[in-house]
Amino acid sequence: MEIYSFFMLVSLIWIHKETVLERLKPFRIPIILFSIFVVWVWVQQLALPVSVIELVSPNSYALFKSAEVGYGMTISVDSTQTKTSLLKSASYLCVFISCLLLITTPSRAKQVMLCFLLAGVWQATYGSFEALSGLSRSLVFDLPVKNIATGTFVYRNHYANFLVLCLSMSVGYLVSTLETRSLPTNRARLRSILTTLLNGKALVRVCLAIMVIALVMSRSRMGNSSFFIAMTITGLLGLYLIKNKTRGLTFLIISMFVIDIFILSAWFGLDKVQERLVATSLEQESRDEVVRDALPLLGDFAVTGSGMGSFYGIFPSYQSENIRLFYDHAHNDYLQFAIEAGIPASALLFALVAMCLYFAIRAMRVRADSIMRGVAFGCTMAILSAAIHMTVDFPLQAPANATYFTTILALSLLCTKVKRESRRRRSKRHNAEGHLWL
Known part of the structure; x- marks a missing residue:
């Protein structure tokens, strides 16, 4: 994945070498925020003079001294894992910039939404099949199979x-296909329904429905909760912000809610998810204790961080005796990012996500193009769903x-x-999509 993402971005820069800066200029602030974070992860794994480590990260210095390391000190307490995280972070940045360079028309944006749809359906079909098939070992990782869907994860x-990510973009795809004007007669509404059945x-x-x-x-409690909470909030925002909306959006x-929650989900174990939610208590769960024990880590590495990917190695020395399981993650991405990258670097990422959310909400209000809406x-x-799940x-x-x-x-x-396509080009695309569905 990393090699492909690096190659893809280099190829795009070469292809658009004369216009690449102009293409990326409108997105310079998000790219800068993302890039600074990646550069900081690179700095974390650099071998720096002992005096510098002692000054900028006293706790890292103390750990290296206790291990009798006299040279080659890094800000990260686990430079090997931080190097791995650096490669992944750089890969995500390459994907981010590549998308900004490639998705230049509404039709391409629609193709990306279809990719989300296809990936989600594939994972949903495979995961459901494996859970219902009675297999004793999974086909991908040869792990024990229970009556819980995990797909290729x-x-x-x-x-x-x-x-949930695929479902969200698939719902967005369906919203993009809704009528943008009210239909005056019952005949027109009937024609719209028939068109809906024929055009996919x-x-x-x-x-x-398959993904739901x-x-x-x-049986993921927060996975299901985050989806339905995010769908509720976004649905209400859409009904309030989208101009010239029709009954189709409300009906969707x-x-x-009606079809997915009360009919389909009831047949495939929503009651078991409800039982897990009801049975959840602070006495039974140790995740809250992990957060509690990890807070001193945040205090010790608030500025420079302990190094991306280092949580699993450093947390055992902070966890209390009543936590008997091994936790390689904090079960709170906000806290783990702040511990590993430091609060300033993490704030850059959170600012990037907040900026993207603002632009998405704003586009629902100002865009007339149905696809971009x-x-x-x-x-x-x-x-929103990811932000909820990360807690x-x-x-x-x-x-x-x-x-x-x-x-x-x-x-x-x-x-x-992304600018709206011309009427002629949009007509050609609609015809092509109609033939594809048929």
């Missing part, structure tokens, strides 16, 4: 978050999720920048 919460919207709705079933079968939002809807829903888990530690989330951030910035 090891951790079910990563699987659930991936599905019904198939998309079936795909959404798999999401429920993952209501149908997502659907992209804005999907991006808003995806960012109790670590969804962005999985490269697949982080890559898809990075693509969504790029799409959010493009919502207000």
